[in-house]
Amino acid sequence: MRIGDAAISYRRDEALLRTPAQGFWALALLAGLAVFPFVASPYFLFLACLVGITVIGTTGLNILTGFTGQISIGHSAFIGIGAYAATWLASSYGMPLEVTLPFGVLLATIVGVIVGLPSLRIKGLYLAIATMAAAVTFEFIVIHWTEVTGGNVGLALKPATLFTIDLNSNFRMYWIIMGLAVILVFMALNLFRTRVGRAFIAIRDRDISAEVLGINLHKYKLISFAVSSAYAGCAGVLYAYFFKVVTPEQFPLAVSIFYLAAVIVGGMGSVLGGILGAIFMTMVPEMLSLVTNLVTPIYPDAPSVLAPLREIVFGALIIGFLLFEPDGLAEIWRRIRRFFFLWPFKT
Amino acid sequence: MDWVIFFESSIAGLATGAVYALVALGFVVIYKSTRVINFALGEIMMFCAYLFLTFYEIVGLPWWVALIAALVAGALFGSITERLIIRPMLGESQVSVVMITIGLGSVLIGSAELFWSGNPQIIPTYLPDEPIFIGEMYLAPKIAYSAIIAVAVLSAGLAYFRFSRAGVAFRATASEQKAAFSMGINVPRVFNIAWIAGGMAMSLAGILVATSGGLSPQMGAVALSILVVVILGGLDSILGALIGGLIVGWVEIMTAAYLGGEYRLMATFVLLALILVVRPYGLFGTKTVERL
Numbered sequence: 001m002r003i004g005d006a007a008i009s010y011r012r013d014e015a016l017l018r019t020p021a022q023g024f025w026a027l028a029l030l031a032g033l034a035v036f037p038f039v040a041s042p043y044f045l046f047l048a049c050l051v052g053i054t055v056i057g058t059t060g061l062n063i064l065t066g067f068t069g070q071i072s073i074g075h076s077a078f079i080g081i082g083a084y085a086a087t088w089l090a091s092s093y094g095m096p097l098e099v100t101l102p103f104g105v106l107l108a109t110i111v112g113v114i115v116g117l118p119s120l121r122i123k124g125l126y127l128a129i130a131t132m133a134a135a136v137t138f139e140f141i142v143i144h145w146t147e148v149t150g151g152n153v154g155l156a157l158k159p160a161t162l163f164t165i166d167l168n169s170n171f172r173m174y175w176i177i178m179g180l181a182v183i184l185v186f187m188a189l190n191l192f193r194t195r196v197g198r199a200f201i202a203i204r205d206r207d208i209s210a211e212v213l214g215i216n217l218h219k220y221k222l223i224s225f226a227v228s229s230a231y232a233g234c235a236g237v238l239y240a241y242f243f244k245v246v247t248p249e250q251f252p253l254a255v256s257i258f259y260l261a262a263v264i265v266g267g268m269g270s271v272l273g274g275i276l277g278a279i280f281m282t283m284v285p286e287m288l289s290l291v292t293n294l295v296t297p298i299y300p301d302a303p304s305v306l307a308p309l310r311e312i313v314f315g316a317l318i319i320g321f322l323l324f325e326p327d328g329l330a331e332i333w334r335r336i337r338r339f340f341f342l343w344p345f346k347t
Numbered sequence: 348m349d350w351v352i353f354f355e356s357s358i359a360g361l362a363t364g365a366v367y368a369l370v371a372l373g374f375v376v377i378y379k380s381t382r383v384i385n386f387a388l389g390e391i392m393m394f395c396a397y398l399f400l401t402f403y404e405i406v407g408l409p410w411w412v413a414l415i416a417a418l419v420a421g422a423l424f425g426s427i428t429e430r431l432i433i434r435p436m437l438g439e440s441q442v443s444v445v446m447i448t449i450g451l452g453s454v455l456i457g458s459a460e461l462f463w464s465g466n467p468q469i470i471p472t473y474l475p476d477e478p479i480f481i482g483e484m485y486l487a488p489k490i491a492y493s494a495i496i497a498v499a500v501l502s503a504g505l506a507y508f509r510f511s512r513a514g515v516a517f518r519a520t521a522s523e524q525k526a527a528f529s530m531g532i533n534v535p536r537v538f539n540i541a542w543i544a545g546g547m548a549m550s551l552a553g554i555l556v557a558t559s560g561g562l563s564p565q566m567g568a569v570a571l572s573i574l575v576v577v578i579l580g581g582l583d584s585i586l587g588a589l590i591g592g593l594i595v596g597w598v599e600i601m602t603a604a605y606l607g608g609e610y611r612l613m614a615t616f617v618l619l620a621l622i623l624v625v626r627p628y629g630l631f632g633t634k635t636v637e638r639l
Binding site: 065069121125126129132133140254257261264305309310311312313314315316318319322 | 384386432435436439440441442443445446447449450451452453454455456457458459460461465571574575578582609612613616619620623624627
């Protein structure tokens with residue numbers, strides 16, 4: 001909460017950008033994103049694309065878990081369905097991105113709503129297990145339905161084409177991924193200024209009270225699942241086109257946990273938190289491999305230690321943030337901002 | 348229909364179910380007193396089984412010493428977990444507590460891969476391995492002896508919670524925490540004991556599962572079946588854990604025998620879907636009434 005910043009109208013109170021300074025920084029961020037691919041090295045371009053995809057996925061999960069309070073361990077399935085749907089349509093019928101993207105998103109949404117159906121009766125642990133069952137079922141189907149999914153081998157994918165433009169390099173994919181990421185984040189921010197978004201928050205804070213206030217729990221929980229899995233489906237489609245191959249190993253349960261970890265580390269119930277979490281969690285494995293490369297000359301076994309170390313660090317991050325900073329990186333960010341806003345009058 | 352195969356599979360199923368019941372007991376004991384949903388139970392099982400393997404094969408202890416050492420390790424692990432990461436989460440939302448156990452599971456999987464490599468390993472047989480025949484029916488000795496050990500420990504555990512002083516304190520805490528606290532029961536200590544008991548149950552069950560099924564860092568996936576067991580039985584019912592364990596074990600082995608091993612987990616999930624639709628609070632669970 002800022003001092004001396006009393007809004008005098010509701011319109012201003014719920015505006016996304018409340019001060020000219022915020023508007024300036026938002027523009028600066030967009031300009032930075034636009035300039036980035038021209039100056040970045042291929043490696044950083046690759047990372048930026050990965051972060052963009054993860055941002056879309058975490059924002060989706062944040063809507064469901066952070067804002068609506070419905071835990072989902074099934075997001076690996078929603079992402080996987082988006083990826084497989086797009087790949088199947090593109091490799092079997094040669095469809096371009098403008099067809100496969102909506103198809104993947106639509107299919108993920110439908111499956112998301114179906115998986116969300118149990119949430120009408122159950123919550124907490126039960127919902128976690130039901131969504132977990134969905135993730136495991138998805139893996140099972142993908143491995144066994146070989147005609148469509150290619151089984152364990154998976155499917156290969158040609159570079160995407162969008163309105164006859166070939167997106168055959170990371171430089172071109174960057175524009176699609178970042179464009180979608182920016183639009184989807186903007187949509188998420190706006191969602192929580194509407195009745196639907198407010199209803200989500202009410203359900204999270206106290207579902208019974210929300211129902212008493214006239215919020216149709218069933219309807220809004222399902223909407224939340226639909227929106228969340230649509231985001232996940234979009235991330236999945238982009239993921240498939242980015243790596244140009246889909247296999248069952250890309251979407252294990254661990255992916256769900258990765259996204260949950262990103263949401264927790266970033267900050268549950270904060271769109272900014274989802275973004276920060278996505279960046280942080282994408283960078284952590286990279287940092288780890290950097291460190292491994294550094295120690296390899298001294299300790300030649302280092303690369304084999306990398307994969308287990310990743311799991312340990314992910315788990316430790318989840319535990320550490322939940323214990324010591326439950327509101328995540330977003331809260332740290334707000335604290336820093338507050339510090340500079342009051343500086344030098346309060347330390 | 349061949350009745351010999353049917354009964355043979357049934358007995359194997361019930362024997363597997365006895366081990367499931369043991370883990371489920373570990374889960375329920377923790378849930379009943381602390382209301383913590385432990386998603387790391389499969390990983391704790393896996394980790395303790397690895398400890399047993401280390402004590403038995405690498406250190407070279409006799410098997411029963413290694414077993415006791417692994418149980419002590421499990422108990423210690425439960426106690427430390429409770430103190431370090433569960434107690435600070437008291438009063439936090441359920442989602443956070445579930446997530447912290449998932450984080451713990453991730454750490455354990457990574458550690459197991461780090462210390463013992465990701466390759467599957469086999470625990471050398473320490474139980475007698477003469478085939479057992481009941482009439483014409485054959486029963487794999489590992490499964491049979493696992494079931495016997497599980498049942499023995501289950502009965503001992505149940506008797507302990509029924510008749511000992513700690514058991515009374517435990518049941519009092521489970522039924523009415525505030526009243527128990529004001530009657531002088533050391534509730535935090537009960538929480539700790541619940542985690543110790545749970546840790547021991549998971550440790551033993553992990554060793555038994557690994558003995559018959561082999562050991563790898565991914566062994567924790569068996570937790571999916573266990574979670575279905577506790578939902579079927581009712582989260583806070585010890586009786587439910589026992590009966591649920593037997594039912595799920597039986598269904599899994601029957602599916603594996605008649606449809607093929609890969610449908611095992613699917614059958615469990617079909618069962619889960621059925622329970623969630625018909626009786627979400629389980630066979631013997633308490634139906635929760637929510638108040639504002």
